[in-house]
Amino acid sequence: MATVCLVYRAIVVNNSLGRCGSLLRNFQRTTLRTLSSDVSQHYQEVNGVNIHYEKTGQGNHTLLLLPGALGSSQTDFSPQLSGLNRDKFTLIAWDPRGYGKSRPPDRDFPKKFFDRDAEDAAQLMKTLGYSKYSLLGWSDGGITALLIAARHSSALRKMVLWGGNSFVAEEDIKLYEATRDINDWSERMRTPMINMYGEEYFRKTWEAWVDGISRYWTEFEGDICKAELKNIKCPTLIVHGQKDPLVPQYHPDHLVANIKGSKLINWPDAKHNLHLRYADEFNKLVEDFLSQ
Incomplete structure (x- = not known):
């Protein structure tokens, strides 16, 4: 495997082959924003569910967030919807079923629930008439992006993912369990989620998420999509915050070693929410990659 290192306030690794209280204080989300006048809200029926999404921009390169x-x-994506170049890009930011405004139904977590999210997202884009697009996937959205890229490769132009993983390890389960009780979360992290969902829904859904992702470990030997990484053909940029308390370094290392032609950027000072904390730099990184 050929490796090249560059400096971009981070370390860039090219691969030619191919989530405790202290942790929670480091994991942040932005507060709910007031929509800009040029960000429109829509609903589209997908696989029997009304999916909410936001749209902005008029560029010929479509991005699904x-x-x-x-x-x-x-x-999750206020700085990207307002900051990415809307003359070059058309941005579609969706709420997966049971999340955000894509309710009802209430969110559940059946076996291999990421597969359902991936098929919903791919069907959304097909229904909206987008035959070619790129993916920006964060955390669980990064996992969903991997599955879309592996199973719908003909629709993909490029992919950027951060905070995602293709498998669950025993160490990961311990990190997830440490987040189960939302009373242990920092006020800054808990409040926007309560504002969105109400405390009861937020609490029960987060506990169900911990149970759902843990089943990948107990029932599928931790495998989410490891075997499918070889099917990803699109140019892929992986960004990793090296102070991420939720995603250990072995996850991005595995991705870059198994997605042919992918590139890994290790961001030394960044955590899980690097696209929010370093929004301007992140947006430039994304635009540069997508424009190559």
Whole structure:
């Protein structure tokens, strides 16, 4: 495997082959934002569910933004919807079923629930008439992006993912369990989610998420999509915050070693929410990659 290192306030690794209280204080989400006048809200029926999404921009390069666990366009992608070049890009930011404004139904977590999210997202884009697009996936949205890229490769132009993983390890389960009780979360992290969902829904859904992702460990030997990484053909940029308390380094290392032609950027000072904390730099990184 050929490796090249560059400096971009981070370390860039090229691969030619191919989530405790202290942790929670480091994991942040933005507060709910007031929509800009040029960001429109829509609903589209997909696989029997009314899916909410936001749209902005008029560029000929379409981007689908995929949020993290319990995330939505409003909680997860404000700096991208307002900051990415809307002359070059058309941005579609969706709320997966049971998240954000894609309710009802209430969110559940059946076996291999990421597969359902991936098929919903791919069907959304097909129904909206987008035959070619790129993916921006954060955290759980990064996992969803991997599955879309592996199973719908002909529709993909490029992919950027951060905070995602293709498998669950025993160490990961311990990190997830440490987040189960939302009373242990920092006020800054808990409040926007309560504002979005109400405390009861937020609490029960987060506990169900912990149970759901843990089943990948107990029932599928931790495998989410490891075997499918070889099917990803699109140019892929992986960004990793090296102070991420939720995603250990072995996850991005595995991705870059198994997605042919992918590139890994290790961001030394960044945590899980690097696209929010370093929004301007992150947006430039994304635009540069997508424009190559």
